[in-house]
Amino acid sequence: MRIRITFSKLEAMRFTGHLDLFRSWERTFRRSGLPLAYSQGFHPQPRLNLACALPLGFTSDCEILDVWLEDVIDLQQINREISEVLPPGLEIHDVKIIDDQFPALQTQVASAVYVITFLDNIPDLCDRLLRIESSEHLLRKRRDKTYDLRSLIEQMACLPVSEDGNQKLRIRLSARESATGRPEELLDEMGIKFESTRVYREMIIFNC
Amino acid sequence: MVVTPADIQIKLERILPTVQKPGRYTGGELNQVIKPWDSVDVHIALVFPDIYDIGMSNLGLAILYELINQRSDALAERGYVPWIDMEAEMRRTGIPLFSLESKHPLNTFDILGFSLPYETLYTNVLNALDLAGIPMASKDRNETYPLIIAGGHATFNPEPMYKFVDVFVIGEGEQIIHEIIDTYQAWKSSISSRLELLVNLSSIPGLYVPSLYQVKYKSDQTIDRHEQLNEQANYPIIKRIVPHLPPPPTHFIVPNIETVHNRIPVEIMRGCTRGCRFCHAGMVSRPVRERSVNEIIQAIDESLKNTGFEEIGLLSLSSSDYTHITELVKTVTEKYCGKHLGISLPSLRIDSFSVDIMEFLKDSRYGGFTLAPEAATEHMRNIINKPVSTTQLLETAHQIYSRGWTTIKLYFMIGHPSETLQDVEAIADLCKAVLLQGHHAIGHRAKLNVGISTFIPKAHTPFQWVSCDTVDQILAKQDILKRELRHREIKLSWTDQKVTLLEAWLSRGDRRLADVVFRAWQNGAKFDAWQDQLKFDAWTNAFAFYQIEPSFYSHRERKSDEVFPWDHINTGVRKKYLLQDFQLSLEPQIRSDCRKQCYACGILPMYADLRRENPGDAWSCPEVKSPPKIAGRKTPV
Numbered sequence: 001m002r003i004r005i006t007f008s009k010l011e012a013m014r015f016t017g018h019l020d021l022f023r024s025w026e027r028t029f030r031r032s033g034l035p036l037a038y039s040q041g042f043h044p045q046p047r048l049n050l051a052c053a054l055p056l057g058f059t060s061d062c063e064i065l066d067v068w069l070e071d072v073i074d075l076q077q078i079n080r081e082i083s084e085v086l087p088p089g090l091e092i093h094d095v096k097i098i099d100d101q102f103p104a105l106q107t108q109v110a111s112a113v114y115v116i117t118f119l120d121n122i123p124d125l126c127d128r129l130l131r132i133e134s135s136e137h138l139l140r141k142r143r144d145k146t147y148d149l150r151s152l153i154e155q156m157a158c159l160p161v162s163e164d165g166n167q168k169l170r171i172r173l174s175a176r177e178s179a180t181g182r183p184e185e186l187l188d189e190m191g192i193k194f195e196s197t198r199v200y201r202e203m204i205i206f207n208c
Numbered sequence: 209m210v211v212t213p214a215d216i217q218i219k220l221e222r223i224l225p226t227v228q229k230p231g232r233y234t235g236g237e238l239n240q241v242i243k244p245w246d247s248v249d250v251h252i253a254l255v256f257p258d259i260y261d262i263g264m265s266n267l268g269l270a271i272l273y274e275l276i277n278q279r280s281d282a283l284a285e286r287g288y289v290p291w292i293d294m295e296a297e298m299r300r301t302g303i304p305l306f307s308l309e310s311k312h313p314l315n316t317f318d319i320l321g322f323s324l325p326y327e328t329l330y331t332n333v334l335n336a337l338d339l340a341g342i343p344m345a346s347k348d349r350n351e352t353y354p355l356i357i358a359g360g361h362a363t364f365n366p367e368p369m370y371k372f373v374d375v376f377v378i379g380e381g382e383q384i385i386h387e388i389i390d391t392y393q394a395w396k397s398s399i400s401s402r403l404e405l406l407v408n409l410s411s412i413p414g415l416y417v418p419s420l421y422q423v424k425y426k427s428d429q430t431i432d433r434h435e436q437l438n439e440q441a442n443y444p445i446i447k448r449i450v451p452h453l454p455p456p457p458t459h460f461i462v463p464n465i466e467t468v469h470n471r472i473p474v475e476i477m478r479g480c481t482r483g484c485r486f487c488h489a490g491m492v493s494r495p496v497r498e499r500s501v502n503e504i505i506q507a508i509d510e511s512l513k514n515t516g517f518e519e520i521g522l523l524s525l526s527s528s529d530y531t532h533i534t535e536l537v538k539t540v541t542e543k544y545c546g547k548h549l550g551i552s553l554p555s556l557r558i559d560s561f562s563v564d565i566m567e568f569l570k571d572s573r574y575g576g577f578t579l580a581p582e583a584a585t586e587h588m589r590n591i592i593n594k595p596v597s598t599t600q601l602l603e604t605a606h607q608i609y610s611r612g613w614t615t616i617k618l619y620f621m622i623g624h625p626s627e628t629l630q631d632v633e634a635i636a637d638l639c640k641a642v643l644l645q646g647h648h649a650i651g652h653r654a655k656l657n658v659g660i661s662t663f664i665p666k667a668h669t670p671f672q673w674v675s676c677d678t679v680d681q682i683l684a685k686q687d688i689l690k691r692e693l694r695h696r697e698i699k700l701s702w703t704d705q706k707v708t709l710l711e712a713w714l715s716r717g718d719r720r721l722a723d724v725v726f727r728a729w730q731n732g733a734k735f736d737a738w739q740d741q742l743k744f745d746a747w748t749n750a751f752a753f754y755q756i757e758p759s760f761y762s763h764r765e766r767k768s769d770e771v772f773p774w775d776h777i778n779t780g781v782r783k784k785y786l787l788q789d790f791q792l793s794l795e796p797q798i799r800s801d802c803r804k805q806c807y808a809c810g811i812l813p814m815y816a817d818l819r820r821e822n823p824g825d826a827w828s829c830p831e832v833k834s835p836p837k838i839a840g841r842k843t844p845v
Contacts, residue, residue, distance in 0.1 A: 011236055015224065027462060028516060030512065030517075030518070031515070056230070085516070195223070195225040
């Protein structure tokens, strides 16, 4: 049985990396007693699949995990049994059945929407944004490979200043397997230190 | 200036994204306990003086965390020292060392409890106190500062840390922790001096308050005697033990990031009856007390439900000697096989029985098979009292390779008393012979990992009188092994001689080393247990500054009547017994498993009352037949 779980990754969990998150899920399933399926072979691995890695320090309410279980189990029961044993910082929003033949989750992701909160006031935020938007190319290097950051930015918009007085920015970046835009690289391009912001993933957009 | 948890949170917000593995500093894991700060009287921070990744795997602190938090009048939170990058950020932004749970600065706790399982953590303790804004010297701390306590195996010689720690816990903490809290609580409500608190604690059996004693030296720098400065203080300080092992902890905190051990640790027994003469743990953790198979299985069940960990560690100093080992392993296998769990059972004897046992536990996740002969010739193994015949070792190796393991890990020590270069060459020969067994069994798939540590004569062991190898000797011996074991299928690792020396100085140090520890910290020493962080010059300069010759501690053979810096600490094993055992090593004569025959090490008379109250299989020592003594004698509990 293949199920798809939509979940939040918040609080202390935001500093749990991709691989450690897999382990947290494996432990969650072991605590729940639900029959998590494992791969065949000499080193069986739990059959867990995450849509796309959330960089360290980001929070999110839209993380997506595909899980294979050995038996067919009622969705409500799954939801209940997992929710009871989740570690602080993970919350389940939705559990649904997915056709086992559906393509792998990662190949389906098209883009991701982020909301960036600025902890310090940036008077010329709009100007900086405009400079990015009006650029035709933003050539950068990632692991010695040159890429064009501008082509990975799909949308950008300033949000009204929130109640706590912080400026906010919503951006939509490409999140295809071979072309992933990273908010921290955009921030760097804007001359803003990543640690003076909070980044929240609001939505993952799929191909179909 | 008072720093609040909220201040710390706000500052962390900006710092955490910039440091390595920020998950070390966040807390917020499953099973952490947060109590409202004002709901309890006594606030205790349990501190492991190394980074989170290492400290989280410490069983002692996990036991205390659970015990303290079960009380309604106390809370326990955790503290670790930050890695170098985080320490720099904390100092730059004025964040004091804080607890992971509530983010309270450590100087706002009532008690800080440090775990000191090994000596190379000492400078980290000083660094932790400094980061917490707490004066390092015990005498400089008044009633407004936390009480600093420390326990763990290194504290069986507490003297090098005597200036910094207010109270040492000698021995096992499960009962004494409650007595400390009760005493502290009574003192807190009485509004009296800190000295009064220390005096009250100093008479609790197992507690050592170093400021209530003084040491007199002879002209040759050795010790003349220890003296109490206060009549109430224990003398000698007798190791505290629990008469039977309490139920094991089952609510382990589940880290959100990778730590050194990701497992449920279950202590199947405490103590060891083998009497290896180099082994500190084997001497200081007597007597042997076992848990029942039922209790162990129940603990595993509950812990799995509570944590979901992927590995179970069945821990003891000598697993093969656990009375019900076969039953335990069979039950564990039946219950947990096929559930994608790794089960580790360290410290097995070198015989075919161990291979049978491990075969039960073979699951998808097994790695190599570990054997620790410690020495390569039968003669040398008799000296160290770890007798096993070479034939048996090779036969065991053959079985391991032919029954599915491709890698054997062998642990040896160099530097044993009277060891010659021939004895070291024998290590290389034995390794090759073991690998040859692998070739016979499975051809060139066979691999061998060889770990070489260097012997340090530890306090409270039969070898406490002997000298360490010199640096030249150590290097010459390591060179032989590096040369002889250069082989595609052999992986050799060894301990840096600098780490060895430092451990040798500190583990047999006296009170004069406290200044050296402080000076070394001032010179930049910290994370001494990390080979790549050890600043050896910081230490040698500190010794030079105080004109103390370090070889006095490491490279001096002691006379049989010398008073040692740790002689006021009584582990229950008599010094006379240790000396006798040392003399037997010179012949060499072995002493086999003391379950078969009691050699009267001293444990039984020391804890006769406890044994009398706990007859039967709970202890491996013989039963006590004499009637209890009525009055007068101070008993350890």
